[in-house]
Amino acid sequence: MIDLDGDGSIRMNLGDLETLTTYGIPVKVLLLNNQGDGMVRQWQDLFYQNRYSGSDKTLHAKDFVRAAEADGFPFARRIERREDLDATLAAFVAAAGPAFVEVRVDPGAHIYPMIGPGMGYKDMITGRFIKGRAQRDVKVDRSAGF
Ligand SMILES: Cc1ncc(C[n+]2csc(CCOP(=O)(O)OP(=O)(O)O)c2C)c(N)n1
Ligand SMILES: [Mg+2]
Secondary structure, three states, rough: EEEEEHHHHHHHHHHHHHHHHHHOOOOEEEEEEEEEHHHHHHHHHHHOOOOOOOOOOOOOOOHHHHHHHHHHOOOOEOOOOOOHHHHHHHHHHOEOOOOOOOEOOOOOOOOOEEEEOOOOHHHHOOOOOOOOOOOOOOOOOOOOOO
């Protein structure tokens, strides 16, 4: 079993990492760390002119790999470079018992498709890479660099 987690979500139940090691439960935890509540931040990018309230965690100091090590994870690693992905993920899946891997991802990346507030399916926003139907004009401020 592989738990795909976010840095915001895992903060809500981080104590249960220890449950896995206490009982030897072989769950693999794959953390996608974009240093914030990305789903919330995306709305603030698109509809609130990049005004971030409560969604930015770039100043937070949590070292998730050390947290997993402290809870006794025999396998706890961080992936920061794309070229390390394949080998580290293969070792992660092959590791016996509970295993933890943190993948650092782009804090500015958006997730599509999405439906904005007050919009319907016909207004689905598909982003830069998905070819969609004609879209309602959503003004996107890309000054933050994405
Ligand atoms: C218990 C609970 N609290 C709050 C929310 C609202 N919420 C939805 S997504 C989200 C942010 C999740 O951040 P993260 O896990 O880092 O995922 P990301 O979008 O960055 O990939 C929050 C707070 C929720 N869905 N459930
Ligand atoms: Mg996140």
